[in-house]
Amino acid sequence: xxxxxxxxxxxxxxxxxxxxxxxxxxxxxxxxxxxxxxxxxxxxxxxxxxxxxxxxxxxxxxxxxxxxxxxxxxxxxxxxxxxxxxxxxxxxxxxxxxxxxxxxxxxxxxxxxxxxxxxxxxxxxxxxxxxxxxxxxxxxxxxxxxxxxxxxxxxxxxxxxxxxxxxxxxxxxxxxxxxxxxxxxxxxxxxxxxxxxxxxxxxxxxxxxxxxxxxxxxxxxx
Amino acid sequence: xxxxxxxxxxxxxxxxxxxxxxxxxxxxxxxxxxxxxxxxxxxxxxxxxxxxxxxxxxxxxxxxxxxxxxxxxxxxxxxxxxxxxxxxxxxxxxxxxxxxxxxxxxxxxxxxxxxxxxxxxxxxxxxxxxxxxxxxxxxxxxxxxxxxxxxxxxxxxxxxxxxxxxxxxxxxxxxxxxxxxxxxxxxxxxxxxxxxxxxxxxxxxxxxxxxxxxxxxxxxxxxxxxxxxxxxxxxxxxxxxxxxxxxxxxxxxxxxxxxxxxxxxxxxxxxxxxxxxxxxxxxxxxxxxxxxxxxxxxxxxxxxxxxxxxxxxxxxxxxxxxxxxxxxxxxxxxxxxxxxxxxxxxxxxxxxxxxxxxxxxxx
Numbered sequence: 001x002x003x004x005x006x007x008x009x010x011x012x013x014x015x016x017x018x019x020x021x022x023x024x025x026x027x028x029x030x031x032x033x034x035x036x037x038x039x040x041x042x043x044x045x046x047x048x049x050x051x052x053x054x055x056x057x058x059x060x061x062x063x064x065x066x067x068x069x070x071x072x073x074x075x076x077x078x079x080x081x082x083x084x085x086x087x088x089x090x091x092x093x094x095x096x097x098x099x100x101x102x103x104x105x106x107x108x109x110x111x112x113x114x115x116x117x118x119x120x121x122x123x124x125x126x127x128x129x130x131x132x133x134x135x136x137x138x139x140x141x142x143x144x145x146x147x148x149x150x151x152x153x154x155x156x157x158x159x160x161x162x163x164x165x166x167x168x169x170x171x172x173x174x175x176x177x178x179x180x181x182x183x184x185x186x187x188x189x190x191x192x193x194x195x196x197x198x199x200x201x202x203x204x205x206x207x208x209x210x211x212x213x214x215x216x217x218x219x220x221x222x
Numbered sequence: 223x224x225x226x227x228x229x230x231x232x233x234x235x236x237x238x239x240x241x242x243x244x245x246x247x248x249x250x251x252x253x254x255x256x257x258x259x260x261x262x263x264x265x266x267x268x269x270x271x272x273x274x275x276x277x278x279x280x281x282x283x284x285x286x287x288x289x290x291x292x293x294x295x296x297x298x299x300x301x302x303x304x305x306x307x308x309x310x311x312x313x314x315x316x317x318x319x320x321x322x323x324x325x326x327x328x329x330x331x332x333x334x335x336x337x338x339x340x341x342x343x344x345x346x347x348x349x350x351x352x353x354x355x356x357x358x359x360x361x362x363x364x365x366x367x368x369x370x371x372x373x374x375x376x377x378x379x380x381x382x383x384x385x386x387x388x389x390x391x392x393x394x395x396x397x398x399x400x401x402x403x404x405x406x407x408x409x410x411x412x413x414x415x416x417x418x419x420x421x422x423x424x425x426x427x428x429x430x431x432x433x434x435x436x437x438x439x440x441x442x443x444x445x446x447x448x449x450x451x452x453x454x455x456x457x458x459x460x461x462x463x464x465x466x467x468x469x470x471x472x473x474x475x476x477x478x479x480x481x482x483x484x485x486x487x488x489x490x491x492x493x494x495x496x497x498x499x500x501x502x503x504x505x506x507x508x509x510x511x512x513x514x515x516x517x518x519x520x521x522x523x524x525x526x527x528x529x530x531x532x533x534x535x536x537x538x539x540x541x542x543x544x545x546x547x548x549x550x551x552x553x554x555x556x557x558x559x560x561x562x563x564x565x566x567x568x569x570x571x572x573x574x575x576x577x578x579x580x581x582x583x584x585x
Contacts, residue, residue: 054494054579072499080496091491091582095230107223108496152495 002063003160003192004028004051009060011046016058020046022215023060028192030159033183035203036196038212044196047212048162051194052083065159080109084153086182088165090145092137098124098148099133105155116155123151127181143174150182161186163195167202179205224508227481234477234484238510239517241473242561246521246554249463251528254546256459260452265386266324267442270331271306271414273426274445278438282451284310287409288437290397296413299429301421306330307410309400313372313393315361321371322392325400325410332389333382340365341380349399350379354390372403415439467557470517474565478510482569489573490581499574506573510566511559518558522551 004026011021020043028034036044049055050062053075062069065082069075079085092101099120106116124130127147132140140148146166153161166182167175179202186193195206203209210220228235267274275296277286288307296305309325326332333343339355346352351371353363358381363369367378371393384390401407415426423441430439446452482489489502497505529546 049579052494055577076496076498079494085494087582091487091494093485093488093491096226100226104223104492104497105495108492108498108501156496 002027003030003032003065004194005061005063006047006051007061007063009047009050009062010058011043011050011055012058020215021050021057024215024217026210026217028194030192031190032208033186033193033206034195035206035209036194036212037198037200037203037209039198042212043215044212045164048085048164048194048196052085052162053078080105081156082159084156084158084161086146086149086153086161086163086166088168090137090149090169092145092148092152094138095136097134097136098129098140098144098151101137101148102133102152102155105152109156111156119155119157120151123154126185127151142170143178146170146174146178147181150178150185154185157189159191161191161193163193163197165196165198168198175199175202224505224512227505227509228512231481231484234481235513235516238474238477238513239520241470241477242514242517242558243470243520243524245463245467245470245561246518246558247524247528248466249460249554249557250522250525250546250550252462252466253459253550254525254529255532256455257546257550260446260455262387263452264442264446266308266388267412267414267445271304271416271442273415273417273423273439273441275305275413275415275426275430275437275439276411278436283411284312286411287406288411288413290401290408290410292434292437293410293413296415296426296429299426301418301425301429303416303418304329305416306414307397308412308414309397309404309406309409310411311400311404313403315369315371318360321357321361322388323371323395323400323403324389324392325395325397325404327397330394332384332394336382336384336389339381339383341378343380345377345379346394347379347396349374350377350396351399352380352382352394353378354392354394355381355383356387356391357393360391374403463554464557467561470558471561471565474510474513474517474561475568477513478506478566478569479572481509482506482573486576486581489576490578493576493578494582502576503570503574506570507563507566510562510569514558514562514565518555521554521558 006024006026009021009024012019024047036047038044046055050057051064053069064078067074067078069078092098102120103116106113120133121130124133127150129144129147129151132144137145137148146169163182167178170178183205197203208220210217212218275288275292276283277288280286290307293305293307296302306327306329311323311325313321313323315321328343328346333346333352341352353361358364361369363378365378365380368375369378395403397410401409417423417426427439430437492502
């Protein structure tokens with residue numbers, strides 16, 4: 001079964017004046033790691049938002065894990081149990097602790113707190129932020145924040161990880177560390193990842209690279 | 223999550239809760255004070271009786287004119303144990319513009335129930351008056367002395383400590399003396415009626431309806447419910463309290479709007495993490511309800527302190543007998559919850575309808 005199926009998707013903003021996606025089609029199989037490459041404004045982030053259901057499409061179809069991303073209830077369920085999202089900026093809540101931030105998806109899913117805490121400690125150990133869980137986000141370094149965001153995205157053990165420039169705001173050393181971690185976590189668990197990136201070097205380490213231009217996928221390489 | 227959010231924004235939470243606390247405190251204080259005043263007046267009317275007879279269709283008992291002879295007629299009925307005429311009036315003395323005055327007979331229960339501090343009931347006749355303890359204080363009068371009330375001078379027959387604030391701050395006059403002072407010869411304001419054992423209240427009501435059409439007989443509870451002055455006071459109390467609540471509600475709405483607008487990005491993150499629109503709305507309503515709960519508890523304590531403080535003011539002693547029951551507290555709590563829900567409606571709607579993708583781009 002295809003993990004993600006995007007078929008002839010069109011998406012515009014500002015009442016149709018700005019067309020961002022122009023008939024995009026895409027298939028991603030379970031366990032694949034796919035990079036979306038392209039210049040700023042080519043539609044990478046919008047495509048990820050469309051796949052996650054954060055943006056509604058104008059035309060076309062999006063299916064994740066065999067389910068149409070149309071109904072609000074489906075979108076919510078997918079975001080709770082099936083999709084993890086990592087952004088370029090960590091988007092952690094600054095005056096909460098890292099631990100509190102990471103438990104937000106657990107609360108959303110209505111899972112047991114104890115279960116959530118066990119998972120949190122396991123992931124925090126794996127990402128090297130276990131000793132920082134009690135710290136407020138504003139007290140963490142950039143790399144720690146992004147690793148924290150990674151932990152949060154994996155809290156409900158999603159099948160699909162969507163990453164929008166996950167290392168874009170990090171320095172060279174942290175960029176490498178976070179990406180390695182990301183790949184390891186995804187591959188070791190057999191999860192699917194779609195990552196938007198400018199970085200061709202990082203994209204080269206993915207299973208597939210899709211080149212986006214002006215709202216369309218113009219090619220791919222393995 | 224709700225608790226964490228409120229804890230993170232302590233000042234905002236405190237401002238919202240303070241608005242509600244002031245609303246609750248104002249409402250309970252006003253309702254308590256005016257309710258207490260109504261209760262005190264009800265006690266005056268009860269006076270060991272179960273019924274009150276008064277002139278029909280008068281807006282205020284001070285304007286009710288009932289012939290004293292009716293008391294004797296009522297007393298002669300087998301269903302009546304006692305019938306006490308009472309004349310209500312307001313009089314002035316040098317330096318005191320309003321003193322409540324009760325024209326009563328020497329057999330009236332008030333004189334028996336009060337604690338005599340000076341003088342005795344034997345002196346309560348002719349132009350001799352009995353003063354409530356507080357009235358004796360502000361009139362600077364003692365038993366055996368003379369005081370000026372209105373156009374006349376009166377001997378003080380005694381000083382009595384009365385439980386009722388109005389009576390304790392008032393003057394008890396022999397009924398004929400009071401009638402003369404207020405040009406109401408042969409009249410009283412009401413007749414309080416105690417029912418003989420084994421008889422029904424309805425018998426007196428029927429007797430009045432059949433024999434004295436100009437007058438009305440009501441049992442005390444029915445009178446309290448229907449007397450327009452009491453209703454006006456009660457409605458005023460709730461309207462004033464309601465207005466205070468409205469302001470409190472605006473404060474909560476403002477707090478919640480600020481709270482939502484101040485964390486648009488956070489709400490978007492919550493949506494990305496799997497919060498549904500309903501969960502977001504419930505979170506906002508929950509925060510609002512919790513703010514109101516904190517405000518309600520604080521408001522109850524504040525009103526208790528205010529009423530305690532007012533009772534401690536020497537000038538008001540005796541007049542402030544706040545009456546707050548569970549109904550008033552429950553009403554204030556209910557209004558508070560309603561305010562929380564109404565106040566959070568727009569912010570919750572706004573938060574639930576946020577587009578997370580757009581909101582994450584929001585700076």
